[in-house]
Amino acid sequence: MLTIGTLAKRTGTKVQTIRYYEQIGLLPEPGRSAGGQRRYGDSELDRLSFVRHARQLGFSLDAIRELLDLSDHPDKSCAEADAIARRQLKQVEQRLARLEALRTELKRMVHECSGGQTSDCRVLEVLRDHSECLTEHEEIGA
Amino acid sequence: MLTIGTLAKRTGTKVQTIRYYEQIGLLPEPGRSAGGQRRYGDSELDRLSFVRHARQLGFSLDAIRELLDLSDHPDKSCAEADAIARRQLKQVEQRLARLEALRTELKRMVHECSGGQTSDCRVLEVLRDHSECLTEHEEIGA
DNA sequence: TTTACACCCTCTAGCTACTGTAGGTTCAAG
DNA sequence: CTTGAACCTACAGTAGCTAGAGGGTGTAAA
Numbered sequence: 001m002l003t004i005g006t007l008a009k010r011t012g013t014k015v016q017t018i019r020y021y022e023q024i025g026l027l028p029e030p031g032r033s034a035g036g037q038r039r040y041g042d043s044e045l046d047r048l049s050f051v052r053h054a055r056q057l058g059f060s061l062d063a064i065r066e067l068l069d070l071s072d073h074p075d076k077s078c079a080e081a082d083a084i085a086r087r088q089l090k091q092v093e094q095r096l097a098r099l100e101a102l103r104t105e106l107k108r109m110v111h112e113c114s115g116g117q118t119s120d121c122r123v124l125e126v127l128r129d130h131s132e133c134l135t136e137h138e139e140i141g142a
Numbered sequence: 143m144l145t146i147g148t149l150a151k152r153t154g155t156k157v158q159t160i161r162y163y164e165q166i167g168l169l170p171e172p173g174r175s176a177g178g179q180r181r182y183g184d185s186e187l188d189r190l191s192f193v194r195h196a197r198q199l200g201f202s203l204d205a206i207r208e209l210l211d212l213s214d215h216p217d218k219s220c221a222e223a224d225a226i227a228r229r230q231l232k233q234v235e236q237r238l239a240r241l242e243a244l245r246t247e248l249k250r251m252v253h254e255c256s257g258g259q260t261s262d263c264r265v266l267e268v269l270r271d272h273s274e275c276l277t278e279h280e281e282i283g284a
Numbered sequence: 285t286t287t288a289c290a291c292c293c294t295c296t297a298g299c300t301a302c303t304g305t306a307g308g309t310t311c312a313a314g
Numbered sequence: 315c316t317t318g319a320a321c322c323t324a325c326a327g328t329a330g331c332t333a334g335a336g337g338g339t340g341t342a343a344a
Contacts, residue, residue, distance in 0.1 A: 003320075004321075035311070035321085036321090060301090071260065075259055078255060078262075081260060082252065082265060085255070085265045106230055117217060121212075124209065127213075128213070161293095175340085176339095177338075178338085
């Protein structure tokens with residue numbers, strides 16, 4: 001049996017985060033010691049590892065909820081899990097494209113700055129005048 | 143003189159966002175009509191455009207505050223603005239690197255999924271077992 | 285002039301995914 | 315039996331907005 005602190009260390013999660021996952025129903029309520037402290041077994045360790053890994057891959061908590069549900073029903077079709085992963089991949093690719101455009105623009109700003117006074121700073125100038133941008137970047141970059 | 147709605151349209155900002163920027167001190171308090179409605183001039187339009195453009199390039203509101211301050215003092219050295227932009231560029235490049243690793247992993251998951259039952263779904267399997275990952279991705283992908 | 289209606293006002297709460305703090309209790313070692 | 319780390323609950327705060335309630339303003343047509 002693991003305490004919450006041990007579980008946290010093993011999974012690289014903060015203690016509060018574990019309690020938060022329990023609160024929002026992502027992890028089941030665990031057993032308790034006589035004094036009321038949480039005690040975890042291996043299934044909870046696996047489940048939390050799954051969650052953390054999915055988070056590292058950028059899945060939202062809602063997506064993870066779905067994935068966990070699929071994982072709990074081995075007889076269901078794999079198609080849904082596949083769709084979720086494809087959706088996530090698509091999102092990542094969109095973000096990559098946006099970030100690449102941002103990098104281009106930022107590089108140009110930084111390169112053109114000659115280091116004088118702010119009155120003729122390229123960085124500030126570009127920010128003032130969108131028409132100086134070569135790329136489109138309507139969406140916020142993140 | 144512009145109403146808040148017109149300013150919003152011109153800058154591609156939501157009305158509430160403009161009020162929010164005012165509230166956190168990013169935009170100055172504007173003049174008001176007799177009935178108490180906000181009225182804006184060209185300087186506010188320029189300032190808000192600057193803010194939105196910087197947001198599109200991914201600068202944080204704190205960074206934007208600094209950039210605005212520099213922009214208000216044309217005699218200051220450009221070095222600070224340059225440093226802020228370089229910091230932002232570095233952040234973007236770090237995110238790009240992380241996202242590229244995520245894309246690799248997600249692509250692999252999706253490609254290997256054969257479309258059967260969840261019991262042998264590669265997507266879920268990879269999530270269950272971190273050791274199946276080829277790349278490191280300790281930080282959350284965003 | 286009155287009435288309609290889009291727009292504006294303030295205030296408060298909600299979103300994601302946590303993180304931190306306060307004030308108190310439990311556990312295990314010595 | 316005492317000490318001190320680790321645990322408990324409950325609530326507030328983070329970024330950067332966004333949405334809603336409940337009401338007031340501005341303007342143009344009838």
